[in-house]
Each structure stands twice: as structure tokens, then as C-alpha cells.
Amino acid sequence: MKKMLKYILLPLVLVFSACNPLELDEVLDPNNPSLASVAVNATREQVQFLITGLESTHRGYVTNVSQAWNTFGREIWYLNASDPRFQTDWLGQAGRVPDRAYFGFGTTGGGxxxxxxxxxxxxxxxxxxANGSQLLSDAEKKAVSGFAKMIQGYQFMIPANFVYENGIRIDVKDPLNPGPFVTYVEALNHIKTVLDQADQDFAAGGTGNFxxxxxxxxxxxxxxxxxxxxNKAILARLNAxxxxxxxxxxxxxxxFMDLNGNLDRGPAHPFTGPPDGFNPLYYVPNAAINTIIVVHPSVLADATPGDTRVARKFLQRTTPVTVTTDATPLVGTHQDARWATNTTPIxxxxxxxxxxxxxxxxxNLNQPTEAxxxxxxxxxxxxxxSxxxxxTTEALINEILYQRRYSLWAEPWGHRWIDARRYNKLSEISTTFDRGTIFQQFPHPQAEVNWDLYKKR
Structure with missing residues (x-):
């Protein structure tokens, strides 16, 4: 990405000062214009900066979700010798269970x-x-709104699947007065509404190029x-x-589903190097390091002989990476081989x-031939x-979940963790290699609870 405009917002979290937490010092940043400067009659360039900045923030979840959720589903281990909590806490070793201050999910930066x-x-x-600009046509405003709502729909699914039955806030337009938590089902229904609105806005956005x-x-x-x-592809995931x-x-x-097309076709998060960032999931092949994502041993053990996904996605290291935590040695024999360089898009x-x-x-519709x-x-x-x-439905679902395990291995979503939970199969995820615990969900971060308590005072 070239130039990115980001605003430092309060993501439902207060930064508490010594006195009144609502009395914040004014921060003047010459590199980022104020919200007021783009709220009324923004130029096309300002709207463009906002779109590029949104794309940048859209990928902010990738590192944390890829490392943590794929650990929960035992697709990977994120080995980190300098901080054992990436193993002990995320694997739930020695009885560790999620709490409101659980390691690695701080509200100030957790993906x-x-x-x-x-x-x-x-x-x-x-x-x-966009709506306040006099320099965009009505169709252009709708197209921009459709893009923004599509990103919102995708992003709402992340906290919803993180805390699951504990529910999320969906009314967050005013960060200092957020709405209540709603159930997982209500959250998913809200996300569908957002994605449907995105489609309607796109439809009113004209034809041709964005x-x-x-x-x-x-x-x-x-x-x-x-x-x-x-947008429809995201909706398909949501509807499942x-x-x-x-x-x-x-x-x-x-x-954009194409039964005869390239299986890798789809939108991606780009990483272009300075002044942009690098692909956070890339590790130099066979590098002599002890902080790295490695393939979980159960994935290797359960693979079908001759599966080309194994050869394509997993690189057997010349020297395994070993990290010992909680008296349990974790040995990573294979690393992620999906990324050719540190600027490969995800x-x-x-x-x-x-x-x-x-x-x-x-x-699930009892249509086995099509399945x-x-x-x-x-x-x-x-x-x-073939x-x-x-x-039977049960046999086909088992087969589909198995294929998803290898086709969608360690993608930045934690598919296996969510899939196992969707079908009440969390108990089938192996903890043999790490003597850990499989989590179902996480509680709300402590800052969210503090905020509700503060409002009541």
C-alpha cells in the first residue's frame, strides 16, 4: 500500500487518566487530519485516504488470529522461546483457562x-x-458505502467467533456510549443485515469500475x-x-465461486514492504530461530498419503525447532511453506x-450427489x-471437515477451531502432543467490563 490514513479511535475502550477518563488532552498530529476535516465536504483525495486506511486496518487481525485461533484448533503451534505464554496459555496447559486478562488479547491492540x-x-x-462530500456523485457515495459495509460485515465476525456465546456489541457508532452485548445468533443476524445493505449500496453504485x-x-x-x-462470498461463510x-x-x-476455476482465486491482504508492512506469517525457510509458526504434529499424522497440499504447504525443516514449556517438549518438524516471500499477499x-x-x-440439505x-x-x-x-449426512460432514482442515490450513480465520465448535467436535481435537486444553470461547476483555461498570457509577 502507498499512503495510509489511520485514525486512533477508542475501540470500545477507555484510556484511563489519573482523574477523569473522559478528559483527554488534545493531540495534534500534523500527519493525520482531524475527523472534523473529513466529516464535511471531504475532497476525493481525503475519501481515497480513508479507503486505503480502512484496507490497512482490515488486515489488522491477521497476525493475532492466525497465531492464536489456529493454535486453539491445533492446526499450528506458535513456538516462542522468549515468552512461554504463547505456548502455556494458548495451549491451555496445566489447567490454564481463558479469563478476562488472558495473555495476548489486550483490548488496546489485540487482533x-x-x-x-x-x-x-x-x-x-x-x-x-463520503456522504458529506459534495464532490462525489450519489452513485459514488453508494459504492463507497457498500465497500465500507462489506468490510464491517467481515470484521464483526471476528469478535463474534472469539467470544461466541458471550456475545458482542453491535451498536458501536458512538465509542463512548456503546450498546449492550447481544447473543451470538443476534450478532450473526446483524452481520447479515450489514452485508445485505452492502449489496444494496453496491447495486445503487452504478456499473463499471469502483x-x-x-x-x-x-x-x-x-x-x-x-x-x-x-460480498456474497463473505455472506456465504456467514450463512454457514x-x-x-x-x-x-x-x-x-x-x-466468485468457480467450480472449474483456480482454487486460490480471491481477494487478499497485500504486504508491499516499507513504508508498508511485511507478510507477518512469512518465516525464512530453515532459519535458525526459535520463534516461528510450525505445523501441528497431528496435522502431519492425519494426512492422506499423496496429498499434494501437504507437500505444497509444509516444509520439513533440516533442523526441528524445540521449545519446552510446562515440562512438555514441543517439537516443530515442519514450517509454513505457503508464502514465497515476505511480501506475498494473504x-x-x-x-x-x-x-x-x-x-x-x-x-446438510440431504443432497449427497451434489455434495x-x-x-x-x-x-x-x-x-x-474421488x-x-x-x-449419509454425518459421513459427508466428516469428510468435508477433513478436507477443510487441509485446504484451509492455518488461514487467518481459525477455521478448524470454529468448524469443530459448529459441529460439537471440539473434543475430537487432539491434545496428545501438548497436554493442553481445547477452549470453546473467550470472555469479554476486562476493559469491556470496566467500561460497563464505569457507566453505572
Whole structure:
């Protein structure tokens, strides 16, 4: 990315001062204009800066969610010899269980909580700025609003799946007066409304190219039609969480899913190096380090012989990485091989996932023929041949979850952790190699509780 405009917002968290926490000193930053300067009659350049800044914040969850959630689902270990809490706490060793101050999820910067809400609030600023500009046409304002709401829908799903049954706040337009927590089901329904609104705004945004510049992550989707397809793909993932299987298929039919296309096709988070950042999941092959993401041993043990995904995604190290915590040696024999360089973009939803969502929807709708056809696209691409097992719903779901485990391995979403929870299979995730605990969900961060207590005083 070139130039990024970020605003320091209060993601539902107060920075407490010695006296009144609402009496904050004015901070003048010559590099970032004030909110007031873009709220009324913003220039096209200012709206452009807001869009680029939103794309930057949109990827803020990647590091934390990739490392932590994929640890919870035992897709990876994030080995860190300098700080054992990345192993002991995230693996739930020696009886450690999530609490409100759990390591690695601080509200001031945690990608599982604060970063998504910052993106949601920045999207609101973008919408208000575009709507208040006299230099954008009505169609352009709608297109910008559609993009912002699409990002909001995606980002709301992150805290919702992090705290799960504990619920999230969805009314966050005023960070100093947020709404109450709502249930997981209510949160998912709200997200559907946001994504539906995004589609409606895109539809009113005209045709042809998106009116503002997007980063290379949207290179193949920078038209109104292309962005509507991305929005529908996100909706398909959401509808699977809502168990709306007809809704999954309807969304997929309007997405960029291509049963005969490149499985890797999809929008991505770009990383271009200074002054932008680097791909946070990239590690130099066989580097002599003891802080690295490694493949969980169970993933290697459970793989189907000849699966090309194993050879393509996992690099066997010449020297394993070993970190001992809680008297348990964790030995990483393979590292992540998906990223060619430290500027390789990270996809956030891909055609491969969409095809597997199609299989899952058909299986749950008792349509085994269609489910098997979709499964076979994935199996044959992995070089393991067509499916020959039972075609009961239970058998097909087991097969689909297995294929998702390898097709979507360690993607920045924690798919296996969420999938196992969706189908009441958390107990099937192995802790043999680390003697840990599988978590179901996390409580609200302490700062959220403090905020509610403060409001009552």
C-alpha cells in the first residue's frame, strides 16, 4: 500500500487518566487530519485516504488470529522461546483457562478484539465522509458505502467467533456510549443485515469500475460487480455459521465461486514492504530461530498419503525447532511453506473455501450427489482421488471437515477451531502432543467490563 490514513479511535475502550477518563488532552498530529476535516465536504483525495486506511486496518487481525485461533484448533503451534505464554496459555496447559486478562488479547491492540472494532469504526467514518462530500456523485457515495459495509460485515465476525456465546456489541457508532452485548445468533443476524445493505449500496453504485482506487489485494475485483461477488462470498461463510444452508447456496451463486476455476482465486491482504508492512506469517525457510509458526504434529499424522497440499504447504525443516514449556517438549518438524516471500499477499477468502461451503450446504440439505461432486473437485485437485465413502449426512460432514482442515490450513480465520465448535467436535481435537486444553470461547476483555461498570457509577 502507498499512503495510509489511520485514525486512533477508542475501540470500545477507555484510556484511563489519573482523574477523569473522559478528559483527554488534545493531540495534534500534523500527519493525520482531524475527523472534523473529513466529516464535511471531504475532497476525493481525503475519501481515497480513508479507503486505503480502512484496507490497512482490515488486515489488522491477521497476525493475532492466525497465531492464536489456529493454535486453539491445533492446526499450528506458535513456538516462542522468549515468552512461554504463547505456548502455556494458548495451549491451555496445566489447567490454564481463558479469563478476562488472558495473555495476548489486550483490548488496546489485540487482533481478536480491538482491531476488528477499529476497522468497523473507521468504516463508519468513511461512510459519513463520503456522504458529506459534495464532490462525489450519489452513485459514488453508494459504492463507497457498500465497500465500507462489506468490510464491517467481515470484521464483526471476528469478535463474534472469539467470544461466541458471550456475545458482542453491535451498536458501536458512538465509542463512548456503546450498546449492550447481544447473543451470538443476534450478532450473526446483524452481520447479515450489514452485508445485505452492502449489496444494496453496491447495486445503487452504478456499473463499471469502483470509483476509488483499491490496493492490489482487490486487483481482480475492483469493479462494482466484482466487489458484489466478494460480498456474497463473505455472506456465504456467514450463512454457514447461521446454518442457513439455502442461504449459503444462494450467496455462492452470486459470488466468485468457480467450480472449474483456480482454487486460490480471491481477494487478499497485500504486504508491499516499507513504508508498508511485511507478510507477518512469512518465516525464512530453515532459519535458525526459535520463534516461528510450525505445523501441528497431528496435522502431519492425519494426512492422506499423496496429498499434494501437504507437500505444497509444509516444509520439513533440516533442523526441528524445540521449545519446552510446562515440562512438555514441543517439537516443530515442519514450517509454513505457503508464502514465497515476505511480501506475498494473504488471501482472506478463496474459491476453495467456497466450493467446500457448497459441499457442506448440500450435505446438510440431504443432497449427497451434489455434495460429493463438490468434494471431488477438492480431492482431485489434491491428488487423492474421488470420494468413495458413505453418503449419509454425518459421513459427508466428516469428510468435508477433513478436507477443510487441509485446504484451509492455518488461514487467518481459525477455521478448524470454529468448524469443530459448529459441529460439537471440539473434543475430537487432539491434545496428545501438548497436554493442553481445547477452549470453546473467550470472555469479554476486562476493559469491556470496566467500561460497563464505569457507566453505572
Amino acid at each position: 481478536s478484539w480491538a482491531s476488528p472494532y477499529q476497522a468497523i469504526q473507521q468504516a463508519d467514518i468513511l461512510i459519513n465522509s 470509483p476509488m482506487r483499491l490496493t492490489p489485494g482487490f486487483a481482480n475485483f475492483n469493479t462494482i460487480a466484482g466487489l458484489r461477488q466478494v 455459521y447461521r446454518k442457513d444452508w439455502q442461504g449459503v447456496l444462494a450467496a455462492l451463486n452470486e459470488s 488471501p482472506f477468502i478463496r474459491n476453495e473455501e467456497l466450493i467446500l461451503l457448497k459441499a457442506e450446504a448440500h450435505a 460429493v461432486a463438490a468434494i471431488n473437485i477438492i480431492r482431485n485437485a489434491a491428488g487423492i482421488g 470420494y468413495t465413502g458413505a453418503t
